[in-house]
Structures are given as structure tokens and as C-alpha cells.
Amino acid sequence: MNKSIRTRPLNIGPLRTFEAVARLLNFRAAAEELHLTQPAVSRQIKALEDELGLLLFERGTRHVALTGAGHQLRAATLPVLAQLDQTVRQMRRDAGRQVIHLTTFPSFASLWLLPRLEAFQRQHPQLDIRISANDQTQDLEAAGFDLGLGYFLQSPRQGRAEALFGEVLTPVHSPARVLRGEQFNLPPLREPADLVGHTLAEEDDDRPANVHAKWRNWLKAQGLPDLEPRRWLLLNFTHQQVQAALSGQAVALARLPLVLPQLASGELIESFGPARRLQTPAQYWLRLSEGAAHKPEVQHFCDWLRAEAEATREALRA
Template sequence: MGAVLPLLALRAFTETARLGSLKAAAQQLGVTPGAISQQIRQLEERLGVSLLVRSRQGVRLTEAGARLHPGLSRGFGQIEGALADLQAMKVEQTLTISTVPSFASTWLVPRLADFSARYPDIEVRVEATGKLVDFQRERVDIALRHGLGHYPGLESIPLLAPVLVPVASPALLASGPPISHPLDCLHYPLLQDSDRADWALWLQAHGVDVDSSARRGPSFDEELLLLRAAVTGQGIALVQDNHAREDLENGTLVIALDRPWPARFAYYAVSRPQALRQAHVQAFINWLKEQAGDVSALR
């Protein structure tokens, strides 16, 4: 007998003996029963002994098969265990980050190359969704949430407190009345957030008596959509300054009136307490804090 035995044949025999059926072993390995039968026949020819007795009720081990099977079963179990350990190690070095599309595209993703350069062994997966993450059911390491920072059972770390600025396309402003006071914004269509709340709050913060006109206009549930509507001249959008930065820099949008107003909410990195003890999660949190700058005033 040669020193090397066919691994596929050994696996076919082990699964058939474990399951007691050629058909069941074939389903487990994703092949046909005929292929399993052929592999076992080749193994028996190599070993010079009969390993299985076939009958209408299935298969049973011969004396030689009964002596061979336990060792092979342990061996394949060790292989599977080693592969599982390797997969677990890979998963431990993969970070899944959840955040809304607007923050992902305008703030997070443009900076990720820096993190990857510093930590080449950590793979980052970004889920851009408006759906709130369920940390108990979903495999998410960190969620970047926009809110007040109160998340029961979770750790929240303050990152950014953006301000709201009114922006519009240069063409829209050039064709309309001048804007020198917050009240003048009401001469233009107002592009609203999904709650139709930000414009009213911004106007009130600047001393304007607000009526129903402050809540009129098309509404959008994502700031990316607000920005696109503003770029195409549909009205003035009140958006976070960090979200509008690219459009302001390339001139597709301009600030309609330089009266920024701190938003009610801030961005927080949210995670399970036990996850923060993992080195790769903590590395990403530290990197986020560095990118966001000094946020001590939020604490």
C-alpha cells in the first residue's frame, strides 16, 4: 500500500459510515451516490479489504471498516476544528460599521484609506443604511449614530457636533431676491428634512417668528437627497456643514446665508461594552476620535 491515500475517498467512507447511507453521504458532500460508491470502491481496492456491506437497509461496517472509522472521524474533526479556528481569527479581524448613507459617503468613506494604511490586517465593512441596528441580532461592531447619545445597554462615544447651514445652487440665488437675513430664506422654496422640523428651529434660533410657511416644501428622509435637490436648484436646503463640504468646495452649492446653527444632535460611535474590549474595535474607535478632532465639549 502506498503512503498516500486519496483524501476524497477517505472522506466519502467516513461520511457514509457516520450517516449509514450512500445517499445521505452524497447529499452531505454535494455529489451523487454513484460518486460516493466509486470513491469507497477505490479505497477498498487500495487497502485490499472490504470496508462496507451494502444492503437494502443501507450500509454497515465490516470489522475492518469498524476499526478504521473512529480514527478517520477524529482526523476529519481536527481538520474542521482547525479551519473553524482560522475562520474565527479572520472574523475577529473584520469590522462591520453601520451608519446612514449620507455620513458614510461624505465623512467616513473618504477617510477609510487612512485607517486601512495604518491597520492593513483589519478589514472594514461599511453598511450604509437608515435602519437602526439591533446589536443583539446583527453582526455589527460599531454603529455611527446621530442622536442625543442615550442608548440603553450600549456604550456611546461622542465624535462630532455638526452645525446646520442653508445652502443653495448659485444659479438659484442669482435669479432670486437677495438674502441678507434669515427671514429672506422664506422667499425661496425650502427643502425639508423628513420631520419638517429643522427649518422652523433654525429660523426660531435666529429670531424669526415662524408660521406654517417654514414647514412647506418637499421633504426628504436622507441628506444626500436634500443635497441633490439643492444642487439642481429646487430650493434652499438646511444641511449639516460636513455633508455639504464637497459641494461647497466644487462650487455646485454656496452658503445662502452665513448663519450656522449648532444641531440638536451629535454623532456618536455606539457599541456593546464587551466589543470595546477587543483590540481591533478599540483601534477603530481611537481612529474615529482622532479624525473627528477634539470633542471634549460634548462630554
């Protein structure tokens, strides 16, 4: 066997055949599934083994079993083929339509973007929006996104970036919390020191951008760095804290730009009023990939985002 072959990148052509044989452990069944002849399947597996320099299957007269190398390759192959199939399905669905691909973190999608998105879709019914909600910062170009919406302490380096609006923190609770307080003999919320008798919803995330959104940071600004509440309710995401506040379970330290509609409707109450708001160094940013900057549909969407961001800035100043 030519050893130099093994230094080249693996030819992925036979991987689909390998996956079928590994799953079915039967060359004939794999051939039928793939609409190939059994000798063709055997040749592809043999070529793959020659390229690797390793046996992938133990072949008996009545059985086929994966070798250790076969198990390793199958574990690596499954997610690759799954991602490939998903991408192809998406490409086929998108064919002939204008689609805007964006990524943002889950709480921003749930609390700020989605409640406003219907207005854009009414203005541009021909455009489809594909949202990937992820709490990790995505490389826009590498992941195929047109734009990203994120929360950063400073201007992000990837893509064209512009600040949308700043971050302001304020404690919030729901009218249900007032009723629950009367039921369970909780102290009324008149001053920050009253939080000692309440449950505080805390974001259990220590990434640098979230450090400023912690209760300890807000309490320190109120001159209460050592206050201990009745209990802590630790949650992964901002929208979970808001939900805990809406249901009356806790007082949440809310990111004000994300809960303005709930405050306006009375679903949430600003516990100590605007005087206790705290500005943080973080901002919400729009990142635009270089490849999408000149797409008309993306320009329309960005113009709409800027208008919505301006409305949020006006509400924060009010």
C-alpha cells in the same frame, strides 16, 4: 400522533427540504437538487408534518400542491433561509481576514464616513470594513456589529457610548442656485426673509432626533416662524437634501458637520454666513459593543474615528 411534540420549538433541519419541494412542487426534482433519494425527501416532509400536526402538501397521483399551512410555512421559511445563507457566505468570505463590522445611518455613511475612509484603509490595508447603512438603531450585540455611529438627542443606552461632535444647522445653496435665480427671477439670498421666494429642501422624517433639524425650528430662531417658501421639496434623507442643494434645485438646511468639505471646496455656499448657524441638542455618537471593545482592529478604527471627530470639532469652531 404525540401531541406533546407540537409544543416544542420546530426542528429546522427539514426546512431546506421543505423549501425545495414547495418551490418545485415535485418530490423527485427536489431530491435531485438536494442530492438525496426521493424516499429520504418524503421521510423528512412526513416528519415535519408530524411535528407540526398539519399537512403541508396535497399529494395527488400526478401533482403536488401546497396546503394553506404549507403556504404559511413557506412565507416564514424563505427569509430565514435567505438570512442564514447570507450569513454563511459572509462568514466564509471573512475567514482568515480581520473584518470590522459597523452600522450607521445612510446620510452619515455617504457624507461623513466614506469620504474619509480611504485614509484609514491606507494606514491599515490588512483590515476590511463592512458597513451596514440603516436608518434604524441596531442592537449591536444581537446583530453582530462591532460598533455603530448614530445621531441621538441623549446618550444611547446600548453599548459603550461616547459623543463625537455636536450638531449645527445652517442653510446652504450651490453656485448653480445663484445662476438659476438669475434665470428664473428668484430673489437673491441676503437675509433669511428672502427664503420666501425659494424652494426649501425639508427632511420628511418626524423621529425625535430629527425634530430639531427642521426648517421651522431654524426659521423660528430667526424670528420668522410663519415664513412660507415658494415651495417645499420633501425628502427622506439628509444626503438627498444635500444633493438637491448641490444641483441647484433648493436651499437645504444642512447639518454642518456633514457638509464641511463641500463648503471648503466651494461646491456649497453658506447662505447667510456663520452668524445664522443654529446649535441643536443632538450629537453624533460612537457606540461600541462589549464583545468588540478589546479587539485590536476595532481599537485602531476607534482611535482613527476619534481623530477625525476632533478635526470636525476644530472645523466647527473655526
